[in-house]
Amino acid sequence: MNTIKRFFTDRDSLASLLVTVFAGLFSLLAGIVLIFIVSKNPIQSTRNFLLAPFLRSYNFYYLLIVMVPITFTGLALCIIYQLRYMSMIVDASFYTGAVVATAIGTQLNLPPGIHPAVAMLAAGAVGGLIGLLPAILRIKWRANELVSSLMLNYVFYFFGSFIILYFLRDRSQTILSSVPFKESFRLPRLVENTQLHAGFIIAAVFVVLVSLFLFRTRWGYEIRLTGANQKFAYYAGLPVTSIILYAHFISGFLGGVGGAVEMAGLYRAFIWQMNPSYAWDGVIVAMLARKNPRFVPISALFFAYLRVGADFMSRRGDVAFEFITLLQGLIILILASDRIVNYFKERRLKRQVLSRTGASEGGSR
Amino acid sequence: MIDFIAGVLTSANYWFIVLRSTAPILLVTLGAVITEQAGIKNMALEGSMLWAALTGVIASAATGNAWIGLAAGIGASVLVALVLGFFALKLDANAVLCGVALNLVATGGTVFVLFSLTGDKGISSSLPSKVLPSLTIPLVKDIPWIGKVVSGQNIIVYISALAVVVIDLVLRRFTIGRRIRATGENIEAARAAGIDPIRIKFLALIVSGILAGFAGCFLSMGYTSNFTSGIAAGRGYVANAAQVVAGGTAVGSIFAAMLFGLMDAMATFLQNVGMPPELIQALPYAVTILGFVVVTFIRDRREAERKRRLFSGNGSGGSGTGISHARTPRSKAQGLTHGM
Amino acid sequence: MNYLIRTEKLSKIYPNGTFANKSIDFQVAEGEIHGLVGENGAGKTTLMKMLYGEEQPSAGRILIDEKPVTIASEFEAIKAGIGMVHQHFMLVPSLSAAENLVLGKEPKRTRSRTFDMQEAVRITEELSARYNLPVYARARVADLSVSMRQKLEILKALYRGARILILDEPTAVLTPQETEELFAELKALRQRGKTIIFISHKLKEIFNLCDRVTVMRDGRLIATHQVADVDIHQISNEMVGREVQFEISRPPLQAKSPALVVRDISFVDDFGIAKLKHVSFTLRHNEILGVVGVDGNGQTELVEILTGTEKPLSGSVMANGKEITGRSPGFIRRCGVAHIAEDRITVGTALPATISQNLLADRYWRAQFCAPTGFLKMPAMAAEADRLVKDYDIRCNSPNQPVASLSGGNMQKVVVAREFTAEASILVIAQPTRGVDIGAIEYIHARIMDMRSAGKAILLVSSDLQEVMALSDSLIVMHEGEIVAYFPDASAVTDKELGLYMLGIRRQSDDELRKVLHEHD
Structure with a gap:
């Protein structure tokens, strides 16, 4: 509560909030303009886009389901961004996490409850180890972690599909699919006759855990200080290298768990024909949340809303689902533009300073 | 297996494919080199290539002329670079983040446009697009083995070789090259000398856009004859890594790009002997990272060695002149410190 | 009297709210060496940056030869005949002295239009001889001594046709003997009709070199004098607003182990x-x-x-x-071992972090602030931050505001508070x-x-x-x-x-x- 109060009284945060809301609204508006350009039935498409979650109860639950994976990737990227790093490796962590969970979900026999938990831990561990790679490349060989992580994403994507194809594939299916999961692996449903699964709760728990971790423990403190100024952190005696490493591990861990939750909650088998790349949605979620995990649920809700709207509209009309990535890019561009944020801050500051000192001005010579 | 690889390595066919695979990556690597030298990271090369590939196909299909397609593709690619410049240089946005955003826009946007035009999300085969011609070089084509490798390539492959020469000249012989280096190395100094760093960076971005435009059009109008979704396949990112391996020089780019080209071409052959295609596809990316690590490792070792030598040769006594004994390593100033 | 360059009611407010220049009327006559003195943070550098187009005035105007001008960039300043030698040299280390000298205005081969290195070296050597400012034209700047880099900077400005030379604390990096050499060179330049603005906070140098002197304090122009008409005490009073005292009480102590x-x-x-x-x-x-x-x-x-x-x-x-x-x-x-770093902006503090975080960065892990479970004791941390803010007289609204919002002096107090209480x-x-x-x-x-x-x-x-x-x-x-x-x-x-x-x-x-x-x- 205190944070929220401070958030609204602190003018810098308020300026950031304004820009964030502006980015969201602007992207919605741009989306509508785009619909009017390409759609033969723009009114109907716009309605489907904006009101999807309220038109069908299915869509509403779908909205909540979509929030789950992007909450995980959003949290993962919050940690990376708190550190002021740019690694996108959470994409590989998420995908490989799903593959690891598939292996455990299809090959092991464990009691219900334990089974998905073991899968999540294993997927998290593997995801965390993968998360370390770009950090190690950066520390040891000064490789830009964004570039290396994007290439590693390709490597792990191909490697993951190799594992599914050669070791876990259900050969009776014509399309690419793993053998079905054991019943004990699946997460319980929260609401009868919907797909809303317990992963939603797990995601909520992780929001709380990551917030506590980042703002209440010494490790989170270290991550934030290192992100504020890495040279300073080193000078002040913080073990910067290990901070960078465990931050990346935790980020990858969250990605891996996210992949496992998605498998155990939503599917009967691994059926991804291509990488769903929830990490890119995570970028938006983390940026809209201003890298603060406490705001991740809000921004995840907003982005899930866009996603569900775009999905519903594309299935009912002539606008391709991919138009969501256009909006995504637009949001990042706006949020990344310091000058837009500073515009709000500077104008206010100038006014203040001038009014404060202007009166005493004049007879200085 | 060894026999097989030896057979592949000596076949003219393999080297023909190597050159073909190297050309697009070489072009974007040059683009990454020139922007990096100017002190701005062009992460949007991937997006530039995607838009170029699609625009080329659409324009060539609409006009029935491959050259107009190429021009339009380059135009689209440069536009992406300019948008990046606008956000990064005019609105002070983080250039890397903007590049990522533009790639995202390109990944979805190209599919979105393709779908809106053709109703197909995967491939542009319903569009009657053209391909850029291949050239047979007289005389050279008759040289045994070499003729088979060098002659008969697509025109863009020759353009990529030409681009190396041009970029090398620009960076090393022309005043603009010095201004680009000055901007990248000490932006304050450039500004104080009356150079407009923003203009220099825009210029570098435009050049990189043109290069990525050639590369993108080659992918959809030469290397293959269609646009497919995600056709750039991370080459724009690979270029940013290869740029470091290249050591910030145009000539170095050949080796860096070749590394990727060799693997890419090998993949086609390995598939024939039953290597899982998924692993083969992962190979070029893994090898690029590996190449980066090896090159950086060697450079670091050399640097440490050089310092030790300098010290033992220079350890005692000052000098009365205005110049110190030690020479500045050229590599230090050239992109080495930037990382990839 | 006509001035070569003057400003009218020039003001500058930085985006962070610092009011660096307040309604400055600054006048420089042709052919003089004009000293500009003031303590650190008095606004000298800001004023010069506006003259050199690096910063834009928030209000007021600049006149050259009594004609109002807008100097929107360094490029325009150069065109207007203004050259500047910065405190931190504006040179590209990997390029040679000659290449640096001609940067932005390079000689080209007539036919190929490529860069003409021989000509660049010739220009450098000729200028160097004409103004008696020796530099090694072919040596890389990274290999040059500091005083030679400074000469190169002066030559750079002259090559671009500067009539007015601004030198921002040029002696800070020089030995006393190099300083004397520089002064002789500057006087020779005055002989050749150049106008020089010499920024310093060392009064002795002003009296050795300058014709007139302008004093700034706290963003204001206090006064301009003929150097011959004033003495060092008056200037020093105007600079600080009171007598300077470096009196330090020093109880005798015997150094120990x-x-x-x-x-x-x-x-x-x-x-x-x-x-x-x-x-x-x-x-x-x-x-x-x-x-x-x-x-x-x-x-x-x-x-x-x-x-x-x-x-x-x-x-x-x-x-x-x-x-x-x-x-x-x-x-x-x-x-x-505690350490006050020389660069408090990039090393000594984390600007975006709060005052409290900066104060506790070296001790948050102690049992006093951190439970064995890893959870932080927030009340204890807040109390410690409050105590240090009070003890070390750090002027702020709250320990939770970012260090970036503090003035230089208060920022340094944050560093001092942390390091002097570091056990x-x-x-x-x-x-x-x-x-x-x-x-x-x-x-x-x-x-x-x-x-x-x-x-x-x-x-x-x-x-x-x-x-x-x-x-x-x-x-x-x-x-x-x-x-x-x-x-x-x-x-x-x-x-x-x-x-x-x-x-x-x-x-x-x-x-x-x-x-x-x-x-x-």
């Missing part, structure tokens, strides 16, 4: 230049050991090695009997008052003396010679990475004498230098 033992430290920088050559000394408790030297003679590297941010090539450092050579800053801090017995202090207002300087000096009385061992590095001489018990002088002199009693040496050692003209005998080891005390 060795705290920091440095033996045979060597270091080579990235450019392969030996920055430290076999440096050895011993720092004792109850002692302030001052390190004197022209900037760039190894002091920075020495401090970095002692505090762990840089690793030495060879040698050893012992702190309180523990080996700390090449260890991490964290380890060294735990051995009882350390050894303090390594670098540039404690650089860019800090007078009030804060006095405060920090007093605190340093408190630390001395409390028995700490203090190594003090500062480029402000007066400061080091006033605070230190004993002094070492560094030149080109070596200790060239040791004075056990700082009060027994004059600044002139120190200058000879700083320049490397004089050097003590090995026997004299060995005293700094205190091996037979």
Whole structure:
């Protein structure tokens, strides 16, 4: 509560909030303009886009389901961004996490409850180890972690599909699919006759855990200080290298768990024909949340809303689902533009300073 | 297996494919080199290539002329670079983040446009697009083995070789090259000398856009004859890594790009002997990272060695002149410190 | 009277809210050397940046030859005949002196339009001879000495046709002897009709060199005088608004046991230049050991090695009997060494982090603030931050505001508060008052003396010679990475004498230098 109060009284945060809301609204508006350009039935498409979650109860639950994976990737990227790093490796962590969970979900026999938990831990561990790679490349060989992580994403994507194809594939299916999961692996449903699964709760728990971790423990403190100024952190005696490493591990861990939750909650088998790349949605979620995990649920809700709207509209009309990535890019561009944020801050500051000192001005010579 | 690889390595066919695979990556690597030298990271090369590939196909299909397609593709690619410049240089946005955003826009946007035009999300085969011609070089084509490798390539492959020469000249012989280096190395100094760093960076971005435009059009109008979704396949990112391996020089780019080209071409052959295609596809990316690590490792070792030598040769006594004994390593100033 | 360049009611407000220039009417006549003096932060540099197009005025205008001009960029300043020699040189290290000189206005071969290196070298050598400012045209800038880089900067401005030369604290990096050389060169330039604006906060230099002088204080122009009509006391009063006092109360103390033992430290920088050559000394408790030297003679590297941010090539450092050579800053801090970094903006503080975070960065992990489970004790942390803010008189609204919102002086107080309460017995202090207002300087000096009385061992590095001489018990002088002199009693040496050692003209005998080891005390 205190944070929220401070958030609204602190003018810098308020300026950031304004820009964030502006980015969201602007992207919605741009989306509508785009619909009017390409759609033969723009009114109907716009309605489907904006009101999807309220038109069908299915869509509403779908909205909540979509929030789950992007909450995980959003949290993962919050940690990376708190550190002021740019690694996108959470994409590989998420995908490989799903593959690891598939292996455990299809090959092991464990009691219900334990089974998905073991899968999540294993997927998290593997995801965390993968998360370390770009950090190690950066520390040891000064490789830009964004570039290396994007290439590693390709490597792990191909490697993951190799594992599914050669070791876990259900050969009776014509399309690419793993053998079905054991019943004990699946997460319980929260609401009868919907797909809303317990992963939603797990995601909520992780929001709380990551917030506590980042703002209440010494490790989170270290991550934030290192992100504020890495040279300073080193000078002040913080073990910067290990901070960078465990931050990346935790980020990858969250990605891996996210992949496992998605498998155990939503599917009967691994059926991804291509990488769903929830990490890119995570970028938006983390940026809209201003890298603060406490705001991740809000921004995840907003982005899930866009996603569900775009999905519903594309299935009912002539606008391709991919138009969501256009909006995504637009949001990042706006949020990344310091000058837009500073515009709000500077104008206010100038006014203040001038009014404060202007009166005493004049007879200085 | 060894026999097989030896057979592949000596076949003219393999080297023909190597050159073909190297050309697009070489072009974007040059683009990454020139922007990096100017002190701005062009992460949007991937997006530039995607838009170029699609625009080329659409324009060539609409006009029935491959050259107009190429021009339009380059135009689209440069536009992406300019948008990046606008956000990064005019609105002070983080250039890397903007590049990522533009790639995202390109990944979805190209599919979105393709779908809106053709109703197909995967491939542009319903569009009657053209391909850029291949050239047979007289005389050279008759040289045994070499003729088979060098002659008969697509025109863009020759353009990529030409681009190396041009970029090398620009960076090393022309005043603009010095201004680009000055901007990248000490932006304050450039500004104080009356150079407009923003203009220099825009210029570098435009050049990189043109290069990525050639590369993108080659992918959809030469290397293959269609646009497919995600056709750039991370080459724009690979270029940013290869740029470091290249050591910030145009000539170095050949080796860096070749590394990727060799693997890419090998993949086609390995598939024939039953290597899982998924692993083969992962190979070029893994090898690029590996190449980066090896090159950086060697450079670091050399640097440490050089310092030790300098010290033992220079350890005692000052000098009365205005110049110190030690020479500045050229590599230090050239992109080495930037990382990839 | 007509002025070559003047400003009318020029004001500047920075985006962070700093009101750096307030309605300035500044006038410079043709062919004069015009001194511009003021304390750090008085607004001199801001005024010059507006004249050179690096900053845009928030209000007011600039006139050249009585015609109003807008100087939107450095490029336009150059076109208007203004040249500037910055405090930090604007040179590209990997290019040669000649290439740097012609950068932005390069000679080209007539036919190929490519860069003409021979011509660039010829131009450089010719200009260098004409204005008697010697530089090595073909040498890389990275290999040039500081004073030669400065000459190159002046030549750069002249090559671009500068009528007005602005020099921003050019003597800060020079030895006394190099300074004299520079002054002779500047006077020669005046003879040739150039107008020079000379920024400094060293009054003696103004009286040696300038025709007129303008005093700034706190963003305002206080007065302009003919140098012949005023004396040093009047100017100094106008600069600070009161008498300057570097009076420091110094209770006599006997230096005690060795705290920091440095033996045979060597270091080579990235450019392969030996920055430290076999440096050895011993720092004792109850002692302030001052390190004197022209900037760039190894002091920075020495401090970095002692505090762990840089690793030495060879040698050893012992702190309180523990080996700390090449260890991490964290380890060294735990051995009882605190450190005020010379660059508080990029190293000494984390600007976006809060005051509280900056104050507790070296101790958040102690049991007092952190439970064994890893959870932080937020109330204890808040209490500690409040206490330090109060004890060290840090002027702020709340300890939770970002350090970036503080003034330079208060920012430095944050650093001082943290380091002086760090449970350390050894303090390594670098540039404690650089860019800090007078009030804060006095405060920090007093605190340093408190630390001395409390028995700490203090190594003090500062480029402000007066400061080091006033605070230190004993002094070492560094030149080109070596200790060239040791004075056990700082009060027994004059600044002139120190200058000879700083320049490397004089050097003590090995026997004299060995005293700094205190091996037979």
